[in-house]
Amino acid sequence: MLEEVVATRYVTPLREGGSLPGIVEADDLGTYVMKFTGAGQGRKTLVAEVICGQLGRRLGLRVPDLVRMQLDPVIGLAEPDEEVQELLKASGGLNLGMDYLPGSIGFDPLAFAVDPLDAGRVVWFDALINNVDRSWRNPNLLVWHGELWLIDHGATMIWHHNWPTAAQAATRPYDASDHVLAPFDPDIAAAAKTLAPKVTRELLTEVAADVPDEWLVDEPGFEGPDGPDRLRAAYVERLLDRVATTHERIKLGPPTTQRPTQAPAWLRVWAEGKAAK
Numbered sequence: 001m002l003e004e005v006v007a008t009r010y011v012t013p014l015r016e017g018g019s020l021p022g023i024v025e026a027d028d029l030g031t032y033v034m035k036f037t038g039a040g041q042g043r044k045t046l047v048a049e050v051i052c053g054q055l056g057r058r059l060g061l062r063v064p065d066l067v068r069m070q071l072d073p074v075i076g077l078a079e080p081d082e083e084v085q086e087l088l089k090a091s092g093g094l095n096l097g098m099d100y101l102p103g104s105i106g107f108d109p110l111a112f113a114v115d116p117l118d119a120g121r122v123v124w125f126d127a128l129i130n131n132v133d134r135s136w137r138n139p140n141l142l143v144w145h146g147e148l149w150l151i152d153h154g155a156t157m158i159w160h161h162n163w164p165t166a167a168q169a170a171t172r173p174y175d176a177s178d179h180v181l182a183p184f185d186p187d188i189a190a191a192a193k194t195l196a197p198k199v200t201r202e203l204l205t206e207v208a209a210d211v212p213d214e215w216l217v218d219e220p221g222f223e224g225p226d227g228p229d230r231l232r233a234a235y236v237e238r239l240l241d242r243v244a245t246t247h248e249r250i251k252l253g254p255p256t257t258q259r260p261t262q263a264p265a266w267l268r269v270w271a272e273g274k275a276a277k
């Protein structure tokens with residue numbers, strides 16, 4: 001189970017996030033990015049954050065630590081912004097916290113080079129979880145202490161919005177042409193070889209167990225007292241279906257036309273030098 005903390009101070013909203021996450025301090029003296037259950041995107045976004053975030057970390061990718069975060073909306077009373085007030089009011093109780101990486105910067109493919117093995121691992125992982133939110137428009141990657149960190153796994157496992165057809169999703173292609181790491185020659189075959197054997201039923205069952213029951217109750221088709229556990233099992237099965245063929249489904253077409261222009265030569269020399277290290 002994820003560690004649980006209590007939010008003690010709402011610091012500031014992160015306006016670049018569509019769901020309006022906030023920087024929040026907690027009773028363990030930690031600072032977290034809080035993702036709210038009352039956000040318009042709904043609680044499935046938080047389920048996806050937990051399953052994919054925990055899975056990514058267990059596969060050796062860098063994902064900030066996740067915690068369960070209790071919120072008493074009273075901590076936001078001094079917040080002047082009405083939108084934030086409404087969000088906090090709608091989110092009393094259990095929310096998700098992600099370790100805040102102070103001083104991190106958004107990943108910029110023109111300024112930071114990624115080697116093909118690392119790029120391959122991220123693209124393969126995103127194909128497994130069907131992440132549609134790691135494009136050059138919205139990379140959802142941070143650079144912190146010179147390393148790449150993966151954030152924002154809310155827009156993944158799209159099949160969980162329609163369980164009756166979820167099994168069919170396992171065969172659909174994953175178009176990675178828009179992926180922010182596509183220009184780094186991702187070594188998908190190497191990633192599949194090292195990562196696929198690690199994605200076992202046992203590992204998936206462990207990561208699904210980290211999702212709080214509160215976010216799994218009353219899902220249509222999974223009602224009743226054993227509903228949350230049946231739903232966890234459904235997440236495990238659907239991911240397990242995909243593992244063996246994930247690399248075959250990845251389509252890396254020609255670069256998309258709207259991609260940013262090439263970096264200036266001096267910046268490329270610097271970035272290539274970094275990749276060679």
Ligand SMILES: Nc1ncnc2c1ncn2[C@@H]1O[C@H](COP(=O)(O)OP(=O)(O)OP(=O)(O)O)[C@@H](O)[C@H]1O
Nearest residue numbers: 014016017018019020033064098099100101151152
């Ligand atoms: N752990 C973190 N440490 C530091 N900054 C973070 C962290 N998590 C998120 N951020 C910052 O907050 C922004 C919004 O976070 P995130 O992308 O998770 O929110 P979202 O509402 O899901 O966004 P989106 O609009 O991409 O759906 C990020 O782009 C990043 O700048």
Ligand SMILES: [Mg+2]
Nearest residue numbers: 017138140152
């Ligand atoms: Mg984001």
